[in-house]
Amino acid sequence: MLQLFLVCVDDMRSNWQIEEARTPYNIFILVTKEKLTYTIEGVDVQLEKGDILYIPRNKLRGGRNHPDGPHQKYSAHFHILQPDAFPFLQVEHFCKIRTRQLDYMTQRFVVLLQQWLGHLPQYQIISQGILSELLGHMGREAEMTVYSPAKIKLVKTIQTYLIQHYRETVSIPRIAELSGRSPNYISQTYKEITGLSPIAYIHHLRIQTAMDLLINNHMTIGEISDYLGYSDQSHFNRMFKKLMGGPPSSVKR
Known part of the structure; x- marks a missing residue:
């Protein structure tokens, strides 16, 4: 259902900045400390601790630290192989929500990063399973208005x-x-x-x-x-x- 290409953490980097460019992958982001700003298709998106941001592939994206200082966030870059399995990700621009379970989402992202970097047997299957879980939680929280x-x-x-x-x-x-x-x-x-x-x-x-x-x-x-x-x-x-x-x-x- 998913093809995962990259999992990374930006950990309080004072010089963090992304020049505007088209994203080759879908990107799932969890902010765990402080604040930052993304610019997506010319729109500034302010993020802070507890925010989730989903950016579809092929969007013009840039990013920079908040004036107050650096931030910490986790991100996963992937392709969706079966769009019908993730209907809540079929958005035209981007999706930003505030998670109600930051500690749990952070812990799962830490495990995802460990699996991805560890390259132990079957790490790709395990990593894609954890990412599917995280996306599922995002979809559930996006429907919290019910x-x-x-x-x-x-x-x-x-x-x-x-x-x-x-x-x-x-x-x-x-x-x-x-x-x-x-x-x-x-x-x-x-x-x-x-x-x-x-x-x-x-x-x-x-x-x-x-x-x-x-x-x-x-x-x-x-x-x-x-x-x-x-x-x-x-x-x-x-x-x-x-x-x-x-x-x-x-x-x-």
């Missing part, structure tokens, strides 16, 4: 709570009590809109934090497991391998 403002507000409230308490033992009944809703309604509504259960989202937050700690900290794997609230290291190892494709030891050398 959800009531009350549901959207509830999900934002739940997500804020989870981000603040993800290292603790989170109780769905406790969230339900704080929100004035039933536990079943909390779980069903959150998954309906984000595609993840609240508990699954917590694990994604924990494992994303674990990746950062493994790369940038001197903590041992056991210390990271305890810090993130796992009852035992074997549980942490299983969740890390499930979400990242390999054990923590493959990152912590």
Whole structure:
């Protein structure tokens, strides 16, 4: 359905700039830090942390940092081999939306980048599968207007709570009590809109934090497991391998 050509990250490059030129591929972009500006067919598109931008192929595109400074973003460049499989991508100019699940989308893009750069067996199939998932989430979020403002507000409230308490033992009944809703309604509504259960989202937050700690900290794997609230290291190892494709030891050398 997709043919992937390039996955990359622009990580706070002070000299980042793209001269205007036609794009040979479709481009999917996720901004994870700060701001930047794209110019697409003469139209300036302002982007900031949490924004997704889709640019169809053969569009005149340029880009530059925001005056405030550099930014961080992930991007995937690809061809669509079966357009009917991605009807939400059949746009004439470009599509910009704001994601409601930035942490999850970032974590998936990190895995996509690792697979693409690692060149392990079957990396192309795995990478194209992850990109299809990311595009599917984009399509779902583009249709979020079908959800009531009350549901959207509830999900934002739940997500804020989870981000603040993800290292603790989170109780769905406790969230339900704080929100004035039933536990079943909390779980069903959150998954309906984000595609993840609240508990699954917590694990994604924990494992994303674990990746950062493994790369940038001197903590041992056991210390990271305890810090993130796992009852035992074997549980942490299983969740890390499930979400990242390999054990923590493959990152912590």
